[in-house]
Amino acid sequence: MPARKSCLLAIDQGTTSTRAILFDGTGRPLRSHAVPLRQIYPANGWVEHDPGEIWQAALTCCRTVLGGRDAGEVAAIGITNQRETSLLWDKTTGKPLHNAIVWQDRRGAARCAALKKRGLEPQISRKTGLLLDPYFSATKLEWLLKHVKGAKVRNVAFGTIDSWLIWNLTKGQVHATDVTNASRTMLWNLKSRDWDGGLLKLFGVPRAILPEVRESRGDFGSADPLLLGAAIPILGVAGDQQAASFGQACFAPGDVKSTYGTGCFALVNTGKAVPRSRNRLLATALAQEQYAIEGSIFIAGAVVQWLRDELGVIAGAAESQALAKSAKPAEGLYFVPAFTGLGAPYWQPDARGAILGLTRDVGKAEIVRAALDAVCYQTRDLLEAMRRDMSAAGLTRLRALKVDGGMVANDWFCQRLADLTGLAVDRPKVTETTALGAAYLAGLGAGLFRDNADIAARWALDRRFKPALAKRERDRLYAGWNDAVSRVR
Numbered sequence: 010m011p012a013r014k015s016c017l018l019a020i021d022q023g024t025t026s027t028r029a030i031l032f033d034g035t036g037r038p039l040r041s042h043a044v045p046l047r048q049i050y051p052a053n054g055w056v057e058h059d060p061g062e063i064w065q066a067a068l069t070c071c072r073t074v075l076g077g078r079d080a081g082e083v084a085a086i087g088i089t090n091q092r093e094t095s096l097l098w099d100k101t102t103g104k105p106l107h108n109a110i111v112w113q114d115r116r117g118a119a120r121c122a123a124l125k126k127r128g129l130e131p132q133i134s135r136k137t138g139l140l141l142d143p144y145f146s147a148t149k150l151e152w153l154l155k156h157v158k159g160a161k162v163r164n165v166a167f168g169t170i171d172s173w174l175i176w177n178l179t180k181g182q183v184h185a186t187d188v189t190n191a192s193r194t195m196l197w198n199l200k201s202r203d204w205d206g207g208l209l210k211l212f213g214v215p216r217a218i219l220p221e222v223r224e225s226r227g228d229f230g231s232a233d234p235l236l237l238g239a240a241i242p243i244l245g246v247a248g249d250q251q252a253a254s255f256g257q258a259c260f261a262p263g264d265v266k267s268t269y270g271t272g273c274f275a276l277v278n279t280g281k282a283v284p285r286s287r288n289r290l291l292a293t294a295l296a297q298e299q300y301a302i303e304g305s306i307f308i309a310g311a312v313v314q315w316l317r318d319e320l321g322v323i324a325g326a327a328e329s330q331a332l333a334k335s336a337k338p339a340e341g342l343y344f345v346p347a348f349t350g351l352g353a354p355y356w357q358p359d360a361r362g363a364i365l366g367l368t369r370d371v372g373k374a375e376i377v378r379a380a381l382d383a384v385c386y387q388t389r390d391l392l393e394a395m396r397r398d399m400s401a402a403g404l405t406r407l408r409a410l411k412v413d414g415g416m417v418a419n420d421w422f423c424q425r426l427a428d429l430t431g432l433a434v435d436r437p438k439v440t441e442t443t444a445l446g447a448a449y450l451a452g453l454g455a456g457l458f459r460d461n462a463d464i465a466a467r468w469a470l471d472r473r474f475k476p477a478l479a480k481r482e483r484d485r486l487y488a489g490w491n492d493a494v495s496r497v498r
Contacts, residue, residue: 014084017452018074018241019444020067022090022170023249024111024271025314027063029070030444034084034457036467038441042073049108054115054349054358057108060096063170064177071237080238084455086178087245087447088229089252090170092193095149097157097218098173100164103181107157109170110149113271113307113349117148118358129211136208138192138199138283138292140356144305147195151212167218169194171246175229178243183230186220189251192294197222199283199292199300225251225296226450245450249443250274250303251295256446257411257437258465260299265395265407267388268443269416272352273309275391276301279404287401288394289354296450297461302398304353304391308346308362310416312380315348322373329377330419336378341366343493344379354394357498365493381422385429386490392430409433409473413442420472428478429486438469 016039021028028043044066049057075083093112098105110116121141124130130141139145150167154160168176169190175183191197191204196214198205204219223229229243247255250268254276257266267275276293279300284292291303310326317323323332343365350358364376388410396407410432416422417436427434439445452458476483 014082014455016083017085017087017448017455017457018071018083019087019089019448019451020071020174021249021441021444021447022063022067022088022174024091024113027066027070028444029067029074030441030448031074032445032448034452036439036445036448036452038439040074041441042070044070052116054118056111056114058094058111060098060105060109060173063109064173067174068236075237080241083239083241084457085242085244085451086232087449087451088171088174088243089247089249089443089447090174090190092169092190092248092250093144093146093149094170095146095153096168096173097153097160098166098168098176099159100166100181100184103177106160106165107153110153112144114149115143115349115358116152117143120148120151121358133195133208136198136205137195138285139195140289140291142356143358144352145193145195147208147212147214150214154213165218166220167214168220171248172220175243175246178232178236179230180233184220185223185229187223187225187227187246188294189225189248189296190246191222193248199294224298226453228454242455243451244454245447245452247296247447247450250276251293251301252446252450253413253443254278254301254446255296255449256442256444257413258461258468259411260461260465262404263399263406263408264411266411266413269309269384269412269414271309271311273306273384273388274303275388275395276303277395277399277407284398286394286398288397289356290391290394290398291353302395304394306384306387306391307349307352309384309387310414311348312344312346312383313416315346316377316380322377326415329381330421332374333378333381333421336374337370339366339371339375339379341489342371342375342379343490344376344383345493345497346380346383347497351494351498354390355494355498360497363493363497365496381425382429384416384422385426386487388426389430389487392432407432409435411435411437413437413440423472423474424477427474427476429483431476431480431483433476434474436471436474438471
């Protein structure tokens, strides 16, 4: 008797780890396994990953969560991934030509500055919704094509990490990406929903090496049965932030979510029309032909890792909550964690981090609190810009901020986030919303869920954190943050 296809397998390939989660047919997580991802720093401001390591980790994670279970029970696979990270591989051998260049990498900064000087940023922004920054894939791909031996031969394939995983899962049968990942390359036109010929020419990219772009809820082939034990269809693909938005059921204009992982990424749904930010945020594609305005902060959870690994003031992330609670007020202390430059709304890749306002009585507790505060202040930077964009477009005001990611397990951080942004913060019961969003997309494709309303009904609140800080005090503290940022710009 054939197995009942009642489960969904989500692959969540992130910046610092690769994870697979097996969900049941209702979206409840059953099993999870993660493998840390090694960070490679070839030069100052350069960050790379080993593509082979990523693929083997993804395979290991999938096999681990499927261990002892009939793979025929899995209705579909959903994939979500770190976006903008770029690589080239040989279609014949399937071998990468170079390490993947990670989204955090800044080697394209000089190229972006030169293009800005030529006055090309407005044109690029109109087409892609993005600003000229080395964060996006275009300058990473341009660098690979110029510097990697054999990169211009005819059998080369380009991809973001989703494409790389699809290629390997299907044993080279499918070279594809989805609209959300394509919209982060700075090569894809939001309005025409196709690769832009003018941008391909500008960055010297042959169209032949690019993946086919498919809708997020789409058919991306099937995993080779020798890999996982069955030919499981891949029916959902989305970049990590768009997947988290889907997992948070942000389906209506004004729905906003913020994910706190290595970085912080806030997206507000703007509906079916292609938006335009007038406040140096980004326009980006969501699943199911919707769009969003997005703000990107490069350093969020990474500042906690830095406190642990480089400064040595905490033994683990969980310790940050107790230290932050115990900290003295430390008036005027601000931590600007611009380790890899400043993201939205500043977009200054050459800015560097600083701790300002140090006094003799500042200790590790105060520095930890200032680091967590910095994530809250940066979130407010994004929300303020979003409010202005939404108002200018005549769209509804922002609703409560739905949060997810590793940092939101910290109750003190969530309350501080509400206090310093002035917006209620909603934490869901399932905080692995990135993987959940990929599973939901795959489940829609497999017929396990009827529609978005069916998914929205499954979203469950764990706790709401309401602002408790007076507006005058909140604004006074934020003014101090703005002054601190101005000193590192």
